[in-house]
Amino acid sequence: MTRLTSWVESANTADTDFPLNNLPYGVFSTNSLEARCGVAIGDMILDMAALEEEGIVTLAEEAVFDVPYWNDVMELGPDTWATLRTRLTEMLTTDSAEQAKIAPHLVPMSEAVLHMPMVVSEYTDFYAGRHHATNVGTMFRGAENALPPNWLHIPIGYNGRASTVVPSGTDIIRPNGQLKAPDADTPSFGPCKRLDIELEMGAIVGTSTDMGRPIGVAEADDMIFGYVLLNDWSARDIQAWEYQPLGPFQAKAFATSISPWIVTKAALEPFRTSTPEREFELLPYLQEPGPMLYDIDLSVLIEPEGGQQEVIARTNYNEMYYSAAQQLAHHASSGCAMNAGDLLGSGTISGKEKSERGSLLELSWGGKEPITLQDGTTRSFLNDGDTMILTGHAQGDGYRIGFGACAGKIVPAVDFP
Amino acid sequence: MTRLTSWVESANTADTDFPLNNLPYGVFSTNSLEARCGVAIGDMILDMAALEEEGIVTLAEEAVFDVPYWNDVMELGPDTWATLRTRLTEMLTTDSAEQAKIAPHLVPMSEAVLHMPMVVSEYTDFYAGRHHATNVGTMFRGAENALPPNWLHIPIGYNGRASTVVPSGTDIIRPNGQLKAPDADTPSFGPCKRLDIELEMGAIVGTSTDMGRPIGVAEADDMIFGYVLLNDWSARDIQAWEYQPLGPFQAKAFATSISPWIVTKAALEPFRTSTPEREFELLPYLQEPGPMLYDIDLSVLIEPEGGQQEVIARTNYNEMYYSAAQQLAHHASSGCAMNAGDLLGSGTISGKEKSERGSLLELSWGGKEPITLQDGTTRSFLNDGDTMILTGHAQGDGYRIGFGACAGKIVPAVDFP
Structure with missing residues (x-):
């Protein structure tokens, strides 16, 4: 596996925790955004609730990202997990044609508060x-x-x-x-x-x-x-x-x-x-x-x-x-x-x-x-x-x-x- | 404490588990009713969701009985628990003026399936x-x-x-x-x-x-x-x-x-x-x-x-x-x-x-x-x-x-x- 590169420049350094190869899932809020699902990329967070609202990412009939937990996504099962990862990689890769519509939904990690990423069942x-x-x-x-x-x-x-x-x-x-x-x-x-x-x-x-x-x-x-x-x-x-x-x-x-x-x-x-x-x-x-x-x-x-x-x-x-x-x-x-x-x-x-x-x-x-x-x-x-x-x-x-x-x-x- | 008597006759025997003094909380369904909160009285179950819908019992602004668990009632706290018990006793007591409007909402226990009464948190x-x-x-x-x-x-x-x-x-x-x-x-x-x-x-x-x-x-x-x-x-x-x-x-x-x-x-x-x-x-x-x-x-x-x-x-x-x-x-x-x-x-x-x-x-x-x-x-x-x-x-x-x-x-x- 080699390093994938992103148009989010901070994701392309050797020492970032969050290169395009990673794309981990969390829950964040800011002064203006209520707690919701996000994906880390470099020093930014991709606002998944916003992407879903705009129809850029759709996993299910009902919204799954405008909540402060990833449990709803989990419940959709491994095939959907794979679909989501493929879609995220496509949107964030260097050559993506979607950069202009995705970029406005990146939130600097430094402005965000991170919460529990899921409801712990047991x-x-x-x-x-x-x-x-x-x-x-x-x-x-x-x-x-x-x-x-x-x-x-x-x-x-x-x-x-x-x-x-x-x-x-x-x-x-x-x-x-x-x-x-x-x-x-x-x-x-x-x-x-x-x-x-x-x-x-x-x-x-x-x-x-x-x-x-x-x-x-x-x-x-x-x-x-x-x-x-x-x-x-x-x-x-x-x-x-x-x-x-x-x-x-x-x-x-x-x-x-x-x-x-x-x-x-x-x-x-x-x-x-x-x-x-x-x-x-x-x-x-x-x-x-x-x-x-x-x-x-x-x-x-x-x-x-x-x-x-x-x-x-x-x-x-x-x-x-x-x-x-x-x-x-x-x-x-x-x-x-x-x-x-x-x-x-x-x-x-x-x-x-x-x-x-x-x-x-x-x-x-x-x-x-x-x-x-x-x-x-x-x-x-x-x-x-x-x-x-x-x-x-x-x-x-x-x-x-x-x-x-x-x-x-x-x-x-x-x-x- | 003496025995309280109810207009629900089966609640007045010495060997029923569910006299008016008891009034325990469960969740039941029937062929025609989805799982909901109910109260046992004699050999009957009082359909709390129906009483709530008709405005006969109201505990909170939002409905709390039309769900298959008592957790929402729990969350309202001990004062509300006491209010509910007083109200149930009043409705079901022998001299209640409300018998005619309550009676249609009694379901024979023999026709009901009982479910978990609450969501177990831990x-x-x-x-x-x-x-x-x-x-x-x-x-x-x-x-x-x-x-x-x-x-x-x-x-x-x-x-x-x-x-x-x-x-x-x-x-x-x-x-x-x-x-x-x-x-x-x-x-x-x-x-x-x-x-x-x-x-x-x-x-x-x-x-x-x-x-x-x-x-x-x-x-x-x-x-x-x-x-x-x-x-x-x-x-x-x-x-x-x-x-x-x-x-x-x-x-x-x-x-x-x-x-x-x-x-x-x-x-x-x-x-x-x-x-x-x-x-x-x-x-x-x-x-x-x-x-x-x-x-x-x-x-x-x-x-x-x-x-x-x-x-x-x-x-x-x-x-x-x-x-x-x-x-x-x-x-x-x-x-x-x-x-x-x-x-x-x-x-x-x-x-x-x-x-x-x-x-x-x-x-x-x-x-x-x-x-x-x-x-x-x-x-x-x-x-x-x-x-x-x-x-x-x-x-x-x-x-x-x-x-x-x-x-x-x-x-x-x-x-x-």
């Missing part, structure tokens, strides 16, 4: 990064028992909370919760002291299945609409006390941030890569017909209050043991109905090296080895005022498919009523 | 029955470690799957899943062999909170719109293999049944009762300002294919250690946003005695002590063709506040694609 979070699971297991259960016995057979996951999935830029209020120090007899209630991030990718399910109808991995892959970066904010101290025997609950329920642009599966096609060698052969319902992961470079940055941004970890989505398609096939295997707008978190992505760990829990080894920032301060977990930023892109030849940042600033806990 | 399931938690813990970890250390301090819960919450009468397809026998080296994939029920109450949240805004127990109680019976169908063999370390997932995701009528909190007021004595004082955010449970008799019945219904367990909602209001306060304690239409499962309700256990896992003690039915067959877990029925009511003086049945029949597993 949110499920997985635990499918082997290095992460091994690191956490080693800390909690010792190196011999690091991976639970089911881990190499099942994409382990749990249902998360959809009501607190928020777009990049939303402040994250430090959660309150029950905490119990190892030497305390009883728990206390108060602000989390071990607030953490988890670097993940989010897969967005674009079509629905009926209850009772399982799917294979190939069909699951066809159902995926696109991907975002995802930060599964985690209160480690709340989690440690609450999670037995039914898993994480309030430790994760307070916030999950996603990057604002849905990068389509189509844009990521050139970057497909295989999941790793298997220690045990997977059961047939989880076997992949082809490469189902993507080669996506990922970074975690921190920006202390009033300070500079710096990278604290780099890794790649190709580190996952299970793909989103496998996770989705597993999710539906019991007959669980899946819906357009369902969001599947990959699980924390960590590489083999210390510098590749996707959470502070791992980077500081449970707080025993705090990391030192450029300003000389240290972090085991997050301080109020810290802004955490995830970035990611797939690197093509002279272009990249970027996600835009997934950022959130920690603000102090609220007083309890 | 579904959360708790684990707040002490006898159940003790029984399960004893089976899995021994009597000394039966209750996890956090159990007496936290209403333990996990996020469930909203997409598969179905109304009474929906067939339950036996789920497929990963199973691993204790003596097997690796798991296999196939139909669940240990399919079970869990007898629960479901609390329906009627108003919303913003992200980051915790609430107290009194406010949480004010937010509850009403209650249903809930069967948290459970695949014990799938659960045993998948649940470490992040809790139940596919073992519960295939189906959850609820009774079709939302019994309002107002109807249950005369039956309030306190949670039990506390072994440890609860943290202030969980302390109750008054009685928050209800005295509701509950039964589990089984009907084998072609056979007779029989009761296999009886217990009471007053066995819970935590109330729905406490669960809701805990749910929001981290800042988790709660929404109208959220459904909170109480957790399995078991009494102290063997005959009071709310799951087959407990009744058959993990399959070691199968129960014998009237037809001479035995059950450790469910057979294909078994219909499981939950019933419940609060007993007043000469009347009862009933829920209607929560039933589901087990049908065979599907072949995997």
Whole structure:
């Protein structure tokens, strides 16, 4: 795949997240435009509601772009997704005859506010990064028992909370919760002291299945609409006390941030890569017909209050043991109905090296080895005022498919009523 | 509270689930009426959409009853809920001057199909029955470690799957899943062999909170719109293999049944009762300002294919250690946003005695002590063709506040694609 060029000049640089090859989907508003669907191209946003109103782009009898979510487009199905992408490429390519009528509907990204790109139907979070699971297991259960016995057979996951999935830029209020120090007899209630991030990718399910109808991995892959970066904010101290025997609950329920642009599966096609060698052969319902992961470079940055941004970890989505398609096939295997707008978190992505760990829990080894920032301060977990930023892109030849940042600033806990 | 009498004669018997004191909310359709909001009274359903269209009942500027869910009414808030109840009581009471204009809008329940009474925003399931938690813990970890250390301090819960919450009468397809026998080296994939029920109450949240805004127990109680019976169908063999370390997932995701009528909190007021004595004082955010449970008799019945219904367990909602209001306060304690239409499962309700256990896992003690039915067959877990029925009511003086049945029949597993 080579770089496609656009008459939108800012889309033709090597370092833009949004070249013509990308065309990710978001929701934006401006001082004069209500929240609506838009497509990122260079440093501009294409106003899809306006194009639809003028009859330049028509996907269905009813309008689908004049709403603050892409769910209606998802529901139209993969053939329509392909039609839309072809049409967008045609309109925005260098030689397009339509430049004059399209150009007035480009809005500078700098003048826009970005919102959630979709209504999250339900949110499920997985635990499918082997290095992460091994690191956490080693800390909690010792190196011999690091991976639970089911881990190499099942994409382990749990249902998360959809009501607190928020777009990049939303402040994250430090959660309150029950905490119990190892030497305390009883728990206390108060602000989390071990607030953490988890670097993940989010897969967005674009079509629905009926209850009772399982799917294979190939069909699951066809159902995926696109991907975002995802930060599964985690209160480690709340989690440690609450999670037995039914898993994480309030430790994760307070916030999950996603990057604002849905990068389509189509844009990521050139970057497909295989999941790793298997220690045990997977059961047939989880076997992949082809490469189902993507080669996506990922970074975690921190920006202390009033300070500079710096990278604290780099890794790649190709580190996952299970793909989103496998996770989705597993999710539906019991007959669980899946819906357009369902969001599947990959699980924390960590590489083999210390510098590749996707959470502070791992980077500081449970707080025993705090990391030192450029300003000389240290972090085991997050301080109020810290802004955490995830970035990611797939690197093509002279272009990249970027996600835009997934950022959130920690603000102090609220007083309890 | 004494029995109120209605000009709808069938509402005045001692054994109807739906006297004038009850007035629960559901969604129904008939051959000639599309799905819409209705109120149960005796063996009739009051067509609320018709009353609204004729201007007999008006709650808001826009119509709220001509839709197949009660969420719009919920969103109007507790004052409007009280107004509606007062208005319904007035219209249906024996001396009502409005009988002639109301009567044409009564539909025989026998001619109606009942649907989900609301759109489930998100579904959360708790684990707040002490006898159940003790029984399960004893089976899995021994009597000394039966209750996890956090159990007496936290209403333990996990996020469930909203997409598969179905109304009474929906067939339950036996789920497929990963199973691993204790003596097997690796798991296999196939139909669940240990399919079970869990007898629960479901609390329906009627108003919303913003992200980051915790609430107290009194406010949480004010937010509850009403209650249903809930069967948290459970695949014990799938659960045993998948649940470490992040809790139940596919073992519960295939189906959850609820009774079709939302019994309002107002109807249950005369039956309030306190949670039990506390072994440890609860943290202030969980302390109750008054009685928050209800005295509701509950039964589990089984009907084998072609056979007779029989009761296999009886217990009471007053066995819970935590109330729905406490669960809701805990749910929001981290800042988790709660929404109208959220459904909170109480957790399995078991009494102290063997005959009071709310799951087959407990009744058959993990399959070691199968129960014998009237037809001479035995059950450790469910057979294909078994219909499981939950019933419940609060007993007043000469009347009862009933829920209607929560039933589901087990049908065979599907072949995997």
